[in-house]
Amino acid sequence: MSDTIQLPxxxxxxxxxxxxxxxxxxxxxxxxxxxxxxxxEVVRIMLYGAFGYEEAVGYTLYYTTxxxxxxxxxxxxxxxxxxxxxxxxxxxxxxxxxxxxxxxxNWLPFPVMLVVSILAAxxxxxxxxxxxxxxxxxxxxxxxxxxxxxxxxxxxxMVYLLVNVLRxxxxxxxxxxxxxxxxxxPYIHNMAAWFGIDMASSPLNFSFVYAIACCVLVWxxxxxxxxxxxxxxxxxxxxxxxxxGIEPGRYIILAMMISGGLAGFMALNExxxxxxxxxxxxxxxxxFVGIAVALMGRNHPxxxxxxxxxxxxxxxxxxxxxxxxxTITNDMVVVIQGLVILCTGALEHMFRPRVTxxxxxxxxxxxxxxxx
Amino acid sequence: xxxxxxxxxxxxxxxxxxxxxxxxxxxxxxGAVHANNSIDLKVEKGTIHGIxxxxxxxxxxxxxxxxxxxxxxxxxxxxxxxxxxxxxxEDAIAVGIGMVHQHFMLVETFSVLENVILGVEGGAVxxxxxxxxxxxxxxxxxxxxxxxxxxxxxxxxxxxxxQRVEILKALYRGAEILILDEPTGxxxxxxxxxxxxxxxxLKQQGKTVVLITHKLRxxxxxxxxxxxxxxxxxxxxxxxxxxxxxxxxxLMVGRKVLLRLEKGEANPRDTILxxxxxxVETTTGVRKVxxxxxxxxxxxxxxxxxxxxxxxxxxxxxxxGIRSVSEGRVILNGQDVTPGRGVGPAELRxxxxxxxxxDRHRMAMVTxxxxxxxxxxxxxxxxxxxxxxxxxxGKIADATRHMMDEFDVRPADPHLKAxxxxxxxxQKLVLARExxxxxxxxxxxxxxxxxxxxxxxxxxxxxxxxRDAGKAVLLVSVELDEIMSLSDRILVxxxxxxxxxxxxxxxxxxxxxxxxxxxDPKQAEAEAGK
Numbered sequence: 001m002s003d004t005i006q007l008p009x010x011x012x013x014x015x016x017x018x019x020x021x022x023x024x025x026x027x028x029x030x031x032x033x034x035x036x037x038x039x040x041e042v043v044r045i046m047l048y049g050a051f052g053y054e055e056a057v058g059y060t061l062y063y064t065t066x067x068x069x070x071x072x073x074x075x076x077x078x079x080x081x082x083x084x085x086x087x088x089x090x091x092x093x094x095x096x097x098x099x100x101x102x103x104x105x106n107w108l109p110f111p112v113m114l115v116v117s118i119l120a121a122x123x124x125x126x127x128x129x130x131x132x133x134x135x136x137x138x139x140x141x142x143x144x145x146x147x148x149x150x151x152x153x154x155x156x157x158m159v160y161l162l163v164n165v166l167r168x169x170x171x172x173x174x175x176x177x178x179x180x181x182x183x184x185x186p187y188i189h190n191m192a193a194w195f196g197i198d199m200a201s202s203p204l205n206f207s208f209v210y211a212i213a214c215c216v217l218v219w220x221x222x223x224x225x226x227x228x229x230x231x232x233x234x235x236x237x238x239x240x241x242x243x244x245g246i247e248p249g250r251y252i253i254l255a256m257m258i259s260g261g262l263a264g265f266m267a268l269n270e271x272x273x274x275x276x277x278x279x280x281x282x283x284x285x286x287x288f289v290g291i292a293v294a295l296m297g298r299n300h301p302x303x304x305x306x307x308x309x310x311x312x313x314x315x316x317x318x319x320x321x322x323x324x325x326x327t328i329t330n331d332m333v334v335v336i337q338g339l340v341i342l343c344t345g346a347l348e349h350m351f352r353p354r355v356t357x358x359x360x361x362x363x364x365x366x367x368x369x370x371x372x
Numbered sequence: 373x374x375x376x377x378x379x380x381x382x383x384x385x386x387x388x389x390x391x392x393x394x395x396x397x398x399x400x401x402x403g404a405v406h407a408n409n410s411i412d413l414k415v416e417k418g419t420i421h422g423i424x425x426x427x428x429x430x431x432x433x434x435x436x437x438x439x440x441x442x443x444x445x446x447x448x449x450x451x452x453x454x455x456x457x458x459x460x461x462e463d464a465i466a467v468g469i470g471m472v473h474q475h476f477m478l479v480e481t482f483s484v485l486e487n488v489i490l491g492v493e494g495g496a497v498x499x500x501x502x503x504x505x506x507x508x509x510x511x512x513x514x515x516x517x518x519x520x521x522x523x524x525x526x527x528x529x530x531x532x533x534x535q536r537v538e539i540l541k542a543l544y545r546g547a548e549i550l551i552l553d554e555p556t557g558x559x560x561x562x563x564x565x566x567x568x569x570x571x572x573x574l575k576q577q578g579k580t581v582v583l584i585t586h587k588l589r590x591x592x593x594x595x596x597x598x599x600x601x602x603x604x605x606x607x608x609x610x611x612x613x614x615x616x617x618x619x620x621x622x623l624m625v626g627r628k629v630l631l632r633l634e635k636g637e638a639n640p641r642d643t644i645l646x647x648x649x650x651x652v653e654t655t656t657g658v659r660k661v662x663x664x665x666x667x668x669x670x671x672x673x674x675x676x677x678x679x680x681x682x683x684x685x686x687x688x689x690x691x692x693g694i695r696s697v698s699e700g701r702v703i704l705n706g707q708d709v710t711p712g713r714g715v716g717p718a719e720l721r722x723x724x725x726x727x728x729x730x731d732r733h734r735m736a737m738v739t740x741x742x743x744x745x746x747x748x749x750x751x752x753x754x755x756x757x758x759x760x761x762x763x764x765x766g767k768i769a770d771a772t773r774h775m776m777d778e779f780d781v782r783p784a785d786p787h788l789k790a791x792x793x794x795x796x797x798x799q800k801l802v803l804a805r806e807x808x809x810x811x812x813x814x815x816x817x818x819x820x821x822x823x824x825x826x827x828x829x830x831x832x833x834x835x836x837x838x839r840d841a842g843k844a845v846l847l848v849s850v851e852l853d854e855i856m857s858l859s860d861r862i863l864v865x866x867x868x869x870x871x872x873x874x875x876x877x878x879x880x881x882x883x884x885x886x887x888x889x890x891x892d893p894k895q896a897e898a899e900a901g902k
Binding site: 226230246 | 692693694716717718719721727729731734735736737738739740741745748749750752753757758761762763765
């Protein structure tokens with residue numbers, strides 16, 4: 001007795017998210033009005049702060065890069081029916097891999113180093129995801145619980161390593177030694193300069209290009225390989241997977257390790273691209289926001305790219321906003337971000353039934369007219 | 373159609389007594405589906421009234437409206453001649469309507485008594501209500517000869533007895549009108565007969581019974597009047613005595629159908645599947661299949677009859693490689709392929725075993741997938757579907773279209789979501805996927821569950837065609853009619869044992885029914901002969 005009319009994709013991935021977003025902005029506008037500021041001014045400052053000038057665009061895309069990686073990471077696990085809350089911790093441990101490679105293999109030439117760093121990020125992130133994955137697949141321990149715990153373990157482990165092992169002698173701050181300058185990822189403004197293009201300097205670096213490549217690779221993997229097919233089957237119906245000779249445990253582990261690997265790539269942007277050293281808590285919650293990014297982007301790489309861009313804009317524009325209007329504190333910006341997450345993620349199905357109903361009625365009328 | 377729309381008259385009722393239920397112009401849409409199209413129905417007081425129709429004809433929707441689960445878009449409900457506004461099941465109970473659902477709504481760890489008073493405990497302190505309930509229960513049991521111990525734990529009762537608890541629940545709540553939705557799906561023929569005797573008693577005590585079913589045999593045996601639904605419309609009302617199964621089935625489908633499958637002699641050849649002392653256990657160590665030994669030859673259909681839950685599902689899943697075997701051997705074409713020891717579904721597929729599992733939605737397909745994605749399930753690693761390390765969706769779509777042509781799957785759109793096909797078309801797609809692989813052995817469970825009559829005919833013909841092409845077919849079904857009309861040999865399972873084999877040509881329902889209840893074959897034949 002379900003609806004036999006399928007919503008077309010343009011409504012499903014276009015109109016509905018847009019409506020949710022509008023609702024979030026509407027409520028945000030009311031909140032802004034309630035504290036006595038002008039919403040239109042706020043919007044102007046945010047948009048200008050995010051896209052108004054070259055440097056701002058660079059910052060926005062730099063944030064976007066982190067969200068693409070963490071969003072993709074969450075999405076891959078989600079396709080296998082797993083809620084990977086551990087993206088944050090996996091990214092953190094991925095940072096350890098990148099740092100160790102850069103510090104101890106620093107004699108390698110840059111192109112080789114680039115490949116080694118990518119591998120190190122992926123392997124460390126994947127290894128951290130492997131343990132909860134194994135426990136889920138073979139022991140039935142719920143991955144939500146274990147990945148949350150593994151975030152705390154990662155956090156404690158990294159504090160220990162940064163304070164006791166990686167901290168250079170004589171330094172008072174819990175961070176690793178700096179990575180050799182010739183091993184860091186090139187900034188986009190530097191890359192542009194090679195071609196004679198003049199760009200304002202920003203933290204935006206080569207990892208943004210790699211993030212977009214990852215979007216394409218994840219899309220190919222999930223929808224165009226038999227392993228992706230197997231992962232989606234496991235996620236949608238584990239009994240059907242078993243029937244089809246797809247052993248769910250194997251693909252749970254595979255999906256989680258790919259997820260962890262993608263999470264680890266976030267460290268390429270932060271550690272190799274911008275900070276050039278391993279900082280304590282460098283993941284700063286990007287892993288958690290990645291959940292919202294993925295859900296809003298419908299766990300599709302293209303959707304994730306768009307929602308990552310939105311969150312990049314909110315981060316950069318929000319920073320600008322709290323700078324320009326002192327009454328709008330940083331907490332206020334978090335409220336706006338939270339509303340976006342609430343409306344696009346948690347309340348995702350609010351408009352859906354009504355829109356489906358309206359679309360169905362419209363289609364039926366159209367069909368009747370065609371018949372007449 | 374209008375000539376068939378004359379109202380049914382009750383047995384001997386003169387029209388001065390208002391009908392127990394009268395529905396006028398009930399209309400209900402779910403999105404694009406017109407589930408009930410201005411339905412009129414009169415159920416006379418003190419009769420057993422059958423409602424038949426294919427799956428999806430709108431019977432359950434109509435009854436759900438009557439019981440308050442759904443609200444009709446238009447139309448009125450009259451109970452005993454009074455207009456009623458039924459907004460929920462409480463309203464339905466208040467006007468004396470009780471419902472026995474297809475899937476029981478019982479708490480298995482509670483006693484019969486506790487289940488019956490659930491929701492009508494009558495006060496914060498249980499004691500008083502319980503004592504009163506016990507007395508009332510005794511009276512009801514005596515009156516309707518239900519024969520249930522009020523202190524038995526429901527989970528330990530047989531399915532037939534659990535159903536009686538449901539009936540008791542409805543009666544305890546003062547039901548004058550009892551609706552039973554597909555009540556015999558889980559019963560042996562004997563249990564079903566017992567149920568019909570109870571319904572007869574209820575009728576004699578002046579209760580009204582509405583029986584929803586798709587089994588024409590039950591309609592003919594148990595009802596006074598029958599109404600036929602087709603595609604959301606009420607197409608005919610008949611006195612049961614004045615109609616025939618043939619007429620009813622034509623009304624249900626809207627055209628002539630073959631009730632009996634025409635099939636030639638089987639021509640069995642070499643043994644394809646040999647099962648020796650097979651035991652299958654659940655993950656919790658409960659033994660579901662006990663020492664099963666049998667064989668299936670090329671060119672024959674072997675049917676496994678049994679009441680649902682007697683090990684046939686586990687047997688089928690084990691042979692499909694989904695469950696591992698705890699003891700015994702499975703030999704396919706002379707080679708040991710005992711599942712569990714390194715042999716899984718993928719390996720068995722490669723060796724020529726195709727499997728149509730019992731539960732389409734749980735196992736045979738992913739409803740969230742498109743038809744083309746569903747069409748490669750199990751064969752996703754096939755080289756023909758790959759292009760390098762990527763899946764070749766162009767080729768897969770072509771293959772799906774080919775399957776859809778061959779098995780008349782409608783609409784023939786490989787991109788449509790599997791959930792948007794009707795049950796019959798989903799099943800045809802699954803059968804196409806498995807049969808078009810040209811397997812040596814076809815394992816098929818409940819091939820026509822939730823499938824409309826037109827498709828049933830088609831599916832049965834396809835299975836017989838497999839046999840005639842010299843393939844071995846193992847059929848598991850809880851529909852005895854299906855087993856009897858398709859099989860060449862029938863194995864009967866009860867409590868995990870294969871308790872006997874019957875040649876399909878000499879099979880009769882009584883003997884099979886007794887065997888399904890665990891009676892030894894020889895004794896069963898003697899008893900049935902009496």
